[in-house]
Structures are given as C-alpha cells and as structure tokens.
Amino acid sequence: MLFFLFRNLLQVDTQGVAFLSFTFSGLLLWNYFSFVLSQSSASLISAQSMLQKIYFPRIILPLSKGLLGLVELAISLVLFLFIAFAEGQVRALGLLSFIPLLLGTLAAAWGLGLWLSALSIRFRDLQQALPFLLQMLFFISPIAYSPALVQERLPESLQSLYYLNPISGILELFRAALFNLDYRPQAWYSLIIALLLFISGWWYFHRVERKIADLI
Amino acid sequence: MSDALVIKDLSKEYQLGKGKSFFALKNINLTLKKGKVLGLIGHNGAGKSTLLKILSRITFPSQGEIDVYGKLSSLLEVGTGFHPELSGRENIYLNGSILGMPKSEIKNRFAEIVAFAGVEEFLDIPVKRYSSGMYVRLAFAVAAHLDAEVLLIDEVLAVGDAEFQKRCLQRMDSLSKEKDRSIVFVSHNMSAIAKLCDEVAWLEKGEVIAQGKPQIIIDKYLAKTAELNRDIPLHLREDREGDGRAKIRGITIQQNKAEELFESGENLNLELSFENTQNHKGNFKLDLHLFNSRGNYLSSFSLSDKLSAKKVETWLCTVDNLNLMPGDFFLNVHLYLDGQRADFVGRAFYFTVIDPANNANEIAISRQNPGLYLKHAWQELKS
Numbered sequence: 001m002l003f004f005l006f007r008n009l010l011q012v013d014t015q016g017v018a019f020l021s022f023t024f025s026g027l028l029l030w031n032y033f034s035f036v037l038s039q040s041s042a043s044l045i046s047a048q049s050m051l052q053k054i055y056f057p058r059i060i061l062p063l064s065k066g067l068l069g070l071v072e073l074a075i076s077l078v079l080f081l082f083i084a085f086a087e088g089q090v091r092a093l094g095l096l097s098f099i100p101l102l103l104g105t106l107a108a109a110w111g112l113g114l115w116l117s118a119l120s121i122r123f124r125d126l127q128q129a130l131p132f133l134l135q136m137l138f139f140i141s142p143i144a145y146s147p148a149l150v151q152e153r154l155p156e157s158l159q160s161l162y163y164l165n166p167i168s169g170i171l172e173l174f175r176a177a178l179f180n181l182d183y184r185p186q187a188w189y190s191l192i193i194a195l196l197l198f199i200s201g202w203w204y205f206h207r208v209e210r211k212i213a214d215l216i
Numbered sequence: 217m218s219d220a221l222v223i224k225d226l227s228k229e230y231q232l233g234k235g236k237s238f239f240a241l242k243n244i245n246l247t248l249k250k251g252k253v254l255g256l257i258g259h260n261g262a263g264k265s266t267l268l269k270i271l272s273r274i275t276f277p278s279q280g281e282i283d284v285y286g287k288l289s290s291l292l293e294v295g296t297g298f299h300p301e302l303s304g305r306e307n308i309y310l311n312g313s314i315l316g317m318p319k320s321e322i323k324n325r326f327a328e329i330v331a332f333a334g335v336e337e338f339l340d341i342p343v344k345r346y347s348s349g350m351y352v353r354l355a356f357a358v359a360a361h362l363d364a365e366v367l368l369i370d371e372v373l374a375v376g377d378a379e380f381q382k383r384c385l386q387r388m389d390s391l392s393k394e395k396d397r398s399i400v401f402v403s404h405n406m407s408a409i410a411k412l413c414d415e416v417a418w419l420e421k422g423e424v425i426a427q428g429k430p431q432i433i434i435d436k437y438l439a440k441t442a443e444l445n446r447d448i449p450l451h452l453r454e455d456r457e458g459d460g461r462a463k464i465r466g467i468t469i470q471q472n473k474a475e476e477l478f479e480s481g482e483n484l485n486l487e488l489s490f491e492n493t494q495n496h497k498g499n500f501k502l503d504l505h506l507f508n509s510r511g512n513y514l515s516s517f518s519l520s521d522k523l524s525a526k527k528v529e530t531w532l533c534t535v536d537n538l539n540l541m542p543g544d545f546f547l548n549v550h551l552y553l554d555g556q557r558a559d560f561v562g563r564a565f566y567f568t569v570i571d572p573a574n575n576a577n578e579i580a581i582s583r584q585n586p587g588l589y590l591k592h593a594w595q596e597l598k599s
Contacts, residue, residue, distance in 0.1 A: 053296040054314055055273040211274040213269065214230070 004116035010021045017179045018087040022081045023176055026171050029101065032073045033109045033167060039201035040113030042127055046215050047118060049096035058209050059202075062117045066106050073102075089179055100172050104194045108166035111197025114205040121208070121215045141167040151184075160186045166194040196201050219285060220269070220366050220398035221248040228266055228422075234293070240266045243420045244280070248366070251396040255390070255403065255413035255430060257437055262419040264402045268292060268368050271400065280502055286365025289315055293370070294355040300344035304335055307343050311358045325361045332387070333357035345497035353380055360387045362514030367391065370402045385412055406434050409451060435511050442546070442563035461496050462558040464549050465489045468563040470532060476567035480542060480575065480589055484535040484599075490551055491528050498523055501552040504533065509544035510585045523553070543573035 012021040044051065055135035075140055084090040120126040142150065147168060151159055163169040169190020176183035210213075226244040229237050241263045248254045256264045270273045271282060272290035297314040298307050308329055312322040319527075322329075330336055331543045333354040343351060369388070379467075386409055391397040392412075404408050409416060409430060416433040418426040426433050445453055470474060470485040478484060488502070504517040517533055547565040551558050577590060 005341075026532065050314075052274060053292045055290070172305055213275040 009189070012114060013124060013146045013149055015148070015175075015179070015181055016022055017089055017175070017181070018031070020021055021087045021089055022082045022175070023144045024083055028073070028080050029105045029171060029174065030138065030141065030143050030167065031076060032102070033105050034068050034138070035069040036066050036106065037113050037116070039068065039117030040110065041120060041130060044117045044212065044216065045124065045127065051216055052213050058212055059114075059205055062141050063110060063203070066110060091136055091178060091180055092114045094177040094180065097174060102169050102176045104166070104191045107198040108194035109172075111194065111199070111201035114201030115197075118205045118208045120214060123147065137165070137167065142171055143167075147172050159184075160189065163189040164193060166190045167198065177204065191195035217249045219247055219283070220252075221285070221400070222283040223247070224281050226270065226277050226282065228275070229272060229278040230489065239422050241270070241277070244424055246424065246427070248398050248400060250393055250398055253392050253399045253401055253412050254421060255401050255409040255416040257295040257403070257406070257409060257416060258419035259435070259441070263422040264419055265292070265370060268370050268400065268402060268418070270369055274425055284366055287316065287363070288366040288368070289359070289364035290368035290565070291356070291359035291370065292368070298343055298351070298355060300583065301342050302338045303342055304346070307354070308358055308537065311355065315359060315362055317362055317366070321363060329357045329361050332360065332383070349377065349380075356368045356384055359471050360384065365523070367397055371404065381424065383513060385520060388412055389488075405457070406438065409594035410434055411516075434504055438562060439511060446566065450561060453561055456559055458551070458557045458559040461494050461553050462500070462551055463491045463493055464551055464559050464564065465491050465528065465562050467549070471497075476565075478538050478567060478569050478574070480540055480571045481537050482567050484538045486533045486535075486565070487530060488533060488549070489528055489530040492523060492526070495527070496523060496553050498554045502531070503550040503552070505548045505550070507546055507548065507559045508586050509546070514588060537591045539591060540569045541576050541580055541589050542569050543581075543584065544568050545586070580583040
C-alpha cells in the first residue's frame, strides 16, 4: 500500500535511484530499528514474573532484543541485495557502510528502548502510545522519499534539526555510500544523537534498575 | 566457623503514596554460619519473602547491608524461567543458566538432575505437556544441584507428593551437612523446619521477634498461632495437616457445662466426631494427646476401630477422675486411616482445671506448668 502511495500518487523524488532499491534500503534499517525499539521497550513488562523471582542483570532483557532483530534483518538483507543488484545501482564497496550504520541504528534503538523500558515501569501507557509514535516517526523519516523533499520546505536554520531524528541522517549516509549520492554534512549529527541516546538510556536504566522489582 | 551470610540492620520501606510508608522489614540482624541451615517462620505478610527477595538481589533494601561470602542462588518460586515450549532437556539448560550455573557444570550434573526429578522418559517433550508434579520436580532438581555456597529456598515443599518432599529435605540436609552449603529456608511446614534447621528466626510484622533453637522457637510460634485459632470452630480451621481423606469436625464436652471448666478429679466426657470425606473403608485410629499450657506432653487417649458405613462418625471418650493439677490444658487430635495420617488439628480442644479443694501446692501453681495430680494420702507413723 505504502508502495503505491509513495510511488504513484505522490510521485516522490528518489534522487534518481530506482524506487524499489531506494525504498528497500530505507526499510532495511527502519524495520530493524522499529523492531528493536518496540521489543526492548516492552521487555521488562513482559518478563515481569521473572523479574520478581530471579536475579540477573536486568539490562540483558532490553539489550537482547538487538540480537533477536538480527534474524529478520538477515532475511531482509538477502532480499535487498537481490533487488539492488537486479536494479544495478548499488556500489558493492558502499555496502561496507552497512555495518557501522547498523551499529548506529542499534545504538539509537537501544538508547530509546532503554529509556522507554525503564519509563514504562512507571508509565505503562507508554506501551500503548509507542505504535503511534513509531508510525509518526516512519512518516517524518526519509524512508520512502528523499530527505530533499523535506529539506527544501524547511527554512535553513531548521535544516540541521531534521537530523535530530537519528534515522534521517543514518539513512542519508547509508544511501550516499550505497548509491554514490551527495549528502549533507549535518547527517553526521544523527550518529552523534544515536550515541547520546544510547549513553543516556544506559545511564537512566541503571539509575532505576534497583527499583524495578518493586515498581513493576 | 566462618560466616556465610551476615545481615546488618536491614530495613525495607515501601512508599504507599501521600507521604505514607510501610516497613516490610525493620532492623533485621541475622547471621548464618557456613554449613548451617537457617529457618524463617512467621505468618503470611511477616516479611519472610521480602527478606529472601532482598537477599537474592531482586529488590534492594532501604537501609542496612548484607554480606554474602560466596555465590548465592535462590529458588523463590518453582519453575520461573521455565519455557513451556521447550523440552525438559532444554529447560534444564535454560533454567540452570538463569540460576547461575555454567553450561559445563549443567552438563556434568545432567544425569544426576534427571534422575532426581525422575523424568527420564519425558526429557524430549515440551514441559507444557508435563504434569504439574513433573514440572515441579524438574524445577526443584535443577535448583537442588546448584553449586552455590548459599542457597535460598522459599516454600517449595508445599508442592509435590510426600515422597518427593522427603527427597527434597534429604537433599537439602546432605547439601548442608556433607557439602558444607548454607541454606536459608522459609516454610510453613514446621516438621520440615524442625528436621532441617540448625537455627530458626521468627519474623512478625517485619521484625525478628525470636531466634534460637528450632524446637523452642517453633513451640512458641505454634502457641501464638493457636491463640489466634482458638476462637475458630474446629471444622473451619485451616491449619491442618494430613492427606484430607477424613476431617475432624468437632470436639465438645458431653456434660452440662457453660464453659470448659473442670474440677480436679471430676469426670471428663468428650464427644468427638469426624467425617469420612471419601467414604474410605478400613480401619481408623484416633489419637488425642494431652498437653499442658506450656506445651508439655502429659498423656494420650487412643482409639482404634473399623470404619462404619456412616459419613460422620461420633464417639464418646470418658475419662474417669481427671487427675490434673490446676491450670490450662489442650488436646492435639490425630486421625489415621489405615496407618496413614488423614487429619491433624493442633490445640483442637482447650479446657481449664480448677482445684477447689486446694490440693495443689502453691509453688506448683506458681510454676504454671501443671502436671498430673496423683491421689495420695498421708498418715502419721508411730514408732
């Protein structure tokens, strides 16, 4: 459905890259991000009974979801490579950027996941709100369209703010490497944001860790 | 002997909101020596489980500290961390890892664990298809083979059949005596506590109110419990033991009396009824044990007979000349069907003996440990 919406109705700009390769490259990282984020933020609540009976380092629960997501990612990756090479616009060397950018995505997903899992002990409704937040994030991130689409409509002073969303910058960098495109230097901010999210999430999680069993 | 676990001034406070708070534990000080078993007893809500949770680092104390010498493992609820879809074999590894056993060690003990649980034939089917007994046995088997210096065990014996419970107790006993492991054991099963523990702490409202030799503390605890149970009619009492094939329904005096008050030397006529709940056929044995208010055993009234076809059997027990010193007494009632205990109610009947003739010695009364009054006579001998 989204496929038709973006390609036929909105006729989005994909910076000259074949639509399928372009979109799939975005979805590849996005799906991993949204899987890890939603799973890890629910991880404490769903392991509630275990948390009250057994001791283990609590942080394992949200972090382990990063590994779980790799299964789905591996399958999508094979599919993506197939499409991308069929459409013939991928630089093989550019694929190397996948690993550091995947780590960046993971840092962002873990960071937010740690925050949300720790917060949802007190505010359970967060779990209900999360799908909507993810949906919104999906539409404001340049997954099925080029970031230029947004950038052109923003005043210059706000353009850097766009990269507060870690997904925007990471995708821009990934596609730049993959399809040999230009990117804005501000895109690097996204990686820094991802790292900050991870560090702050880790810090907050450890701060509330002792109270988890009492509050959950 | 070195310490295994030291608890210093431990408190746990829960916030109830609106500035109110609640102390689940208050200033707990306990020491567990290496190779010893410490029993924790107390009524529901006394703080036993909270204490175990703090010891196992699931929750944290508000104040105080805990020193653990060596590795600590806990079994707070049987089967947590079991995954229903995985097979018994896989769950042994999973649960062992969760409880902190390295994989190589689980491998070494695998056969031992399986034999202890008695699930050899079912190792490769998912545990969701296990009977609840098998499930519990497997879970306990894994925990019982943990190689931790300090082991915390919470009320696991409430489940499983008598035979398995016995094996669990033996296992815990051998862990502490032969392997020098230290155990903290929470239970409502007083006979298990008495058998297993070297020391007992009694918790009430978050505080240790008594601590010492098992039998002494248990007696005090039971006396207190009995006081709470005294006003509950016999057939409604929940603090029973036995397999439940029969139920003691009531004990009343068959005399015209407003209260259970007897004169020393008077006759005692007791009417006792019990219900054969499962229409068991065979023999029964009733044991009434007489204790004084201090919990010292004095005498027994026993009856053995064949069960009749009636649902409720009623028997009369007559004691001629209740030769007791003045004081308070109670009866424990055991009911056996074909040699197996079907029901037991402690302190099932209370009565008081008074001594209008003033036969008893003042000093004997002041000791509040009344015994038997032996009929006697004096006469002066002329030489």
